[in-house]
Amino acid sequence: MKDRSSTARLSSLVGGSLTALLGGFVTKAGFDLLFPSRTGAGEALVNEGMIIVAAGLLVVIGSDVFYRMPEQRRAWAAFVVALAILGWAQSAAVALGQGLSGLFFAASIGPILSLVGGILAFQRPPSE
Numbered sequence: 001m002k003d004r005s006s007t008a009r010l011s012s013l014v015g016g017s018l019t020a021l022l023g024g025f026v027t028k029a030g031f032d033l034l035f036p037s038r039t040g041a042g043e044a045l046v047n048e049g050m051i052i053v054a055a056g057l058l059v060v061i062g063s064d065v066f067y068r069m070p071e072q073r074r075a076w077a078a079f080v081v082a083l084a085i086l087g088w089a090q091s092a093a094v095a096l097g098q099g100l101s102g103l104f105f106a107a108s109i110g111p112i113l114s115l116v117g118g119i120l121a122f123q124r125p126p127s128e
Contacts, residue, residue: 008121012063012080015113019087020056022107023049026094048094055087059114066121073121080118087111 030045059080066076088111095104 006067008077008117009063009067010117011113011120012066012084012117013060015084015110015115015117016056016059016063016080018056018110019059019084019091019114020053020110022091022110023052023054023056023087025049026052045094048090051090052087052094055083055090056110059083059087063114063117063121077118077121081115081122084111084114084118087114 027046027049030042030047030049033039033042033045062076062080062083066073066080069076088108091107091111092104095101095107
């Protein structure tokens, strides 16, 4: 029986989903600023939102892969940790760049859950 880190998988799946959801909201806010009149702020929000969405979706994929292939879990857990850090940095840049310091803590929930899941998957030894 292969070791399957369910706690790590669940944490990373939820965190990646929340990160992707936040990225979708940021992207929509950017498109709302673009269409009435084309602004540089709208373009920046769309770009940042798409990076957050991509990081969140890749975290979801990575968490599923390290669950399904326990022999490669360390490589995929490192991938999830790296993307969680990228998603957190980009979310922080959006929140602090827009002057919404209260959003900073809410935007950190998804990446922190992903980071915890990646660390748990990296540390758990496989059972024989």
